[in-house]
Amino acid sequence: MKKVLITGGTGMLGTALIRYLVSKEIRVTLISRPGSKRLDNVPKSPLVDIVECDLKNLLSLKEKLNKDYDTFFHFAWDGTFGEQRNDMYMQNNNIKATLEAVELANHLGCKTFLGAGSQAEYGRVDGIKLSGLTPTNPETGYGIAKLCAGKMSKIVCEKYGIKHVWVRILSTYGPLDGAHTMVMSAITGMKDGGCISCTKGEQMWDYLYCEDAARALYLAAEKGKDGAVYPIGSGEARPLKEYISIIRDQIDTKRHIGFGEVPYYDKQVMYLCADIEELTNDTGFVPEISFEEGIKKTMEWCRG
Numbered sequence: 001m002k003k004v005l006i007t008g009g010t011g012m013l014g015t016a017l018i019r020y021l022v023s024k025e026i027r028v029t030l031i032s033r034p035g036s037k038r039l040d041n042v043p044k045s046p047l048v049d050i051v052e053c054d055l056k057n058l059l060s061l062k063e064k065l066n067k068d069y070d071t072f073f074h075f076a077w078d079g080t081f082g083e084q085r086n087d088m089y090m091q092n093n094n095i096k097a098t099l100e101a102v103e104l105a106n107h108l109g110c111k112t113f114l115g116a117g118s119q120a121e122y123g124r125v126d127g128i129k130l131s132g133l134t135p136t137n138p139e140t141g142y143g144i145a146k147l148c149a150g151k152m153s154k155i156v157c158e159k160y161g162i163k164h165v166w167v168r169i170l171s172t173y174g175p176l177d178g179a180h181t182m183v184m185s186a187i188t189g190m191k192d193g194g195c196i197s198c199t200k201g202e203q204m205w206d207y208l209y210c211e212d213a214a215r216a217l218y219l220a221a222e223k224g225k226d227g228a229v230y231p232i233g234s235g236e237a238r239p240l241k242e243y244i245s246i247i248r249d250q251i252d253t254k255r256h257i258g259f260g261e262v263p264y265y266d267k268q269v270m271y272l273c274a275d276i277e278e279l280t281n282d283t284g285f286v287p288e289i290s291f292e293e294g295i296k297k298t299m300e301w302c303r304g
Contacts (some may be wrong), residue, residue: 001021001024001026001070001071001112001218001221001222002026002027002070003026003027003028003029003068003069003070003071004021004026004027004028004029004069004070004071004072004073005028005029005031005065005069005071005072005073005104005105005108005110006018006028006029006030006031006072006073006075007031007055007058007073007074007075007076007101008074008075008076008077008116009028009030009031009032009042009073009075010030010032010036010038010039010041010042011038011041011075011176011178012172012173012174012175012176012177012178012210013075013116013169013172013210013213013214013217014030014075015041015042015043015176016174016210016211016213016214017073017214017217017218018030018042018043018048019043019214020211020214020215020218021047021218022043022045022047022048024218025047026047027047027048027049028047028048028049029048029049029050029051029065029069030042030048030049030050030051031051031052031053031058031061031076032050032051032052032053033052033053033054033055033076034052034053034054035052036052041176051064051065055076055078055093055094055097056093056096056097058097058100058101058103058104059100059103059104061104062104062107062108065108066108067107067108067109068108068109069105069108069109069110070109070110070111070112071110071111071112071113071114071221071222072101072102072104072105072108072110072112072113072114073114073116073217073221074098074101074113074114074115074116074153075116076097077094077116077146078090078093078094079091079094079141079142080142081178081180085120085140085141085142086140086141086142087141088141091141091142091144091145092145094145094149095145095148095149095152098115098149098152098153099149099152099153099156101113101115101153102153102156102157102160102162103156105162106160106162110162111162111163112162112163112165112221112222113153113157113162113163113164113165114165114166114167114217114220114221114224115149115150115153115164115165115166115167116167116169117146117147117149117150117166117167117168117169117229118142118143118146118168118169119168119169119170119171119231119272120138120139120140120142120143120146121136121138121143121146121147121150121168122134122135122136122137122138122143122168123136123137123138123139123143124137124139124267124269124270125271126270126271127271128271129235129273129274129275130168130170130231130233130272130273130274130275131231131275131277131278132168132228132229132230132231132278134275139267146168150166150229153166154166154227163224163226164226164227165220165221165224165225165226165228165230166228166229166230167216167217167220167229167230167231167232168229168230168231168232169213169231169232169233170205170206170207170208170231170232170233170272170273170274171205171206171207171208171233171272172207172208172209172210172213172232173207173208173209173210173294173295173298174209174210174211174294174297174298174301175210175297175298175301176210176301177210177298182240182243182244183207183243183247183295183298186198186244186247186248187247187251187298187299187302188302190247190248190251190252190255190257191251191302195255195256195257195258196244196257196258197258197261197262198240198244198257198258198259198261198262199240199259199260199262199263199264199268200241200259200260200264201239201240201241201242201244201259202239202240202241202270203239203240203268203269203270203271203272204237204238204239204240204270204271204272204273205237205238205240205243205271205272205273206233206234206235206236206237206272206273206274207233207234207238207243207291207294208232208233208234208274208287209287209289209291209293209294209297211289211294211297212234212287212288212289212294213232215285215288216230216232216279216283216285217232219279219283219284219285220232220279220283220285222283223282223283223284224279224282224283225282228278228282230276230278230279230282231274231275231276231279232274232276232279233273233274233276234274234276234287234291235273235274235275235276235277235287236273237271237272237273238291241259243291244257244259245257246291246292246295247295250295250296250299251299
């Protein structure tokens with residue numbers, strides 16, 4: 001891997017991946033939304049170039065970029081939270097953009113295409129780890145669209161002879177994490193002397209620090225098998241109550257947490273854990289950063 005394209009690279013995972021690629025002396029071209037307020041998040045390096053282009057206009061870059069890329073990472077996606085997850089027209093546009101990303105990848109000479117899917121493709125699966133072979137039953141437009149984008153982009157990649165890798169990302173965290181995630185909402189809720197209310201915290205979830213996730217993404221693209229679907233997680237699940245308590249202990253061990261004060265929401269996911277055996281066997285990926293260590297790094301970032 002020498003020169004790559006990335007869409008959706010201004011968020012937590014995208015910037016973590018860019019930092020990792022730069023550390024390996026890989027040239028990166030980031031395709032960013034015009035006027036994005038998050039461009040300041042992007043690591044500053046002579047190895048990183050930024051090209052502004054809206055998601056619906058990806059094919060306009062055919063004549064603007066050189067045909068010397070080897071890998072395409074596609075993360076950009078509209079409607080990832082709230083009611084927009086069931087905006088079917090928006091989600092359908094995301095599928096179209098994914099297919100056009102493959103078309104652009106082929107035109108620019110890429111031999112590998114990695115697309116970012118989601119655990120939402122599975123729907124609710126209780127008690128078993130999620131693998132590439134786990135049956136899918138998505139319950140939202142977002143999950144349905146991710147599943148369709150993965151399957152359709154694979155067919156187009158087969159047409160062009162491009163290696164296709166699809167990753168289904170579970171729960172990641174770290175600097176630049178979204179404000180409404182469990183980790184960041186717990187940190188912000190408690191760090192200024194406040195207390196938080198939450199569910200009983202019996203959910204068994206799998207969290208992976210963003211730096212580990214970035215390395216997993218790189219290895220999946222570099223060493224993953226053509227046509228593979230790799231869930232991205234730590235491979236270990238712990239009660240949500242335990243994660244929240246670890247966050248609390250980093251702030252103030254005496255801080256009150258209102259476990260059980262919030263009811264579980266409808267269609268609550270109670271078990272979420274990645275089966276990373278295939279990813280490990282194919283690429284050598286093994287998580288290196290514990291949740292305790294990752295939270296320390298995240299808190300340092302929050303403190304500025």
